[in-house]
Amino acid sequence: MNVAALRCSGLCVRLGEREVLHGLELALPAGRWTALAGPNGAGKTTLLKALAQLLPAQGQVELLGRPAPQWPVRERARALAWLGQAEAGAEDLLAQDVVMLGRLPHQDWLGGASGADHAAVRAAMEETQCWDWRTRPLGSLSGGERQRVLLARALAVQAPVLLMDEPLAHLDPPHQADWLAIVRRHVARGGTAVSVLHEIGLALQADDLVLLQDGRVAHHGPAGDPATHRALESVFAHRLQVHAVAGRWVALPVEER
Numbered sequence: 675m676n677v678a679a680l681r682c683s684g685l686c687v688r689l690g691e692r693e694v695l696h697g698l699e700l701a702l703p704a705g706r707w708t709a710l711a712g713p714n715g716a717g718k719t720t721l722l723k724a725l726a727q728l729l730p731a732q733g734q735v736e737l738l739g740r741p742a743p744q745w746p747v748r749e750r751a752r753a754l755a756w757l758g759q760a761e762a763g764a765e766d767l768l769a770q771d772v773v774m775l776g777r778l779p780h781q782d783w784l785g786g787a788s789g790a791d792h793a794a795v796r797a798a799m800e801e802t803q804c805w806d807w808r809t810r811p812l813g814s815l816s817g818g819e820r821q822r823v824l825l826a827r828a829l830a831v832q833a834p835v836l837l838m839d840e841p842l843a844h845l846d847p848p849h850q851a852d853w854l855a856i857v858r859r860h861v862a863r864g865g866t867a868v869s870v871l872h873e874i875g876l877a878l879q880a881d882d883l884v885l886l887q888d889g890r891v892a893h894h895g896p897a898g899d900p901a902t903h904r905a906l907e908s909v910f911a912h913r914l915q916v917h918a919v920a921g922r923w924v925a926l927p928v929e930e931r
């Protein structure tokens with residue numbers, strides 16, 4: 675049986691006065707790409723952050739079979755890479771220095787960047803095609819260019835588990851396709867990818883879909899499974915329909931009558 679890269683049990687999160695996740699039970703298998711989808715406000719970002727230990731939560735979270743609190747911080751930072759939604763960055767930092775931040779968990783406090791760190795930065799920037807503007811400040815880049823730098827920072831960690839919230843924001847279709855290829859390579863190497871995606875057509879390209887609704891898991895299953903498609907239509911109140919087009923699944927919005 676496939677080992678869970680991430681597992682949560684009894685996961686509850688309160689934000690302000692409200693409980694937004696209500697006792698989630700999930701096991702996300704290693705070596706696969708899972709997309710989180712669901713209506714606005716369903717709790718996708720909150721779940722991703724709770725899995726990454728970025729906000730306080732009740733219940734248990736396990737990363738690669740080990741309870742999250744038992745991970746030494748630097749070791750966990752090498753095991754799990756994070757790409758957040760609309761991240762505010764240090765606008766004056768050069769793109770290559772932003773990507774180098776992904777190497778911090780690998781560096782000694784006083785040692786500085788090694789040859790391996792520089793090689794990892796270059797490989798990640800070439801993979802997301804942003805090496806050419808490595809000496810430009812982050813604040814001077816367009817939305818899509820910036821997103822590719824932030825993706826490169828996450829890739830430079832070389833972590834087995836990659837969590838991404840809206841990774842396709844600002845990316846044009848060719849770069850969305852490149853992102854799909856990056857995720858598939860990561861998974862082919864045995865890595866795990868978990869991403870929140872609003873583009874349901876792209877979420878349907880994942881291995882598995884977790885559908886959230888009102889802070890609960892409405893469905894978890896293979897993205898190509900008809901039962902997943904029915905659940906997808908249901909969580910979106912039948913305002914979308916899943917169709918097969920040219921050997922792929924696509925989701926089309928349904929207009930209100």
Ligand SMILES: Nc1ncnc2c1ncn2[C@@H]1O[C@H](COP(=O)(O)OP(=O)(O)OP(=O)(O)O)[C@@H](O)[C@H]1O
Pocket residue numbers: 689690691692694712713714715716717718719720721
């Ligand atoms: N800081 C906060 N204080 C109170 N409630 C919050 C806070 N942040 C988020 N929420 C609420 O928690 C719920 C879940 O938010 P979350 O961002 O996880 O949803 P989401 O599924 O990612 O939504 P979207 O598709 O709109 O990005 C929403 O109802 C949101 O209004």
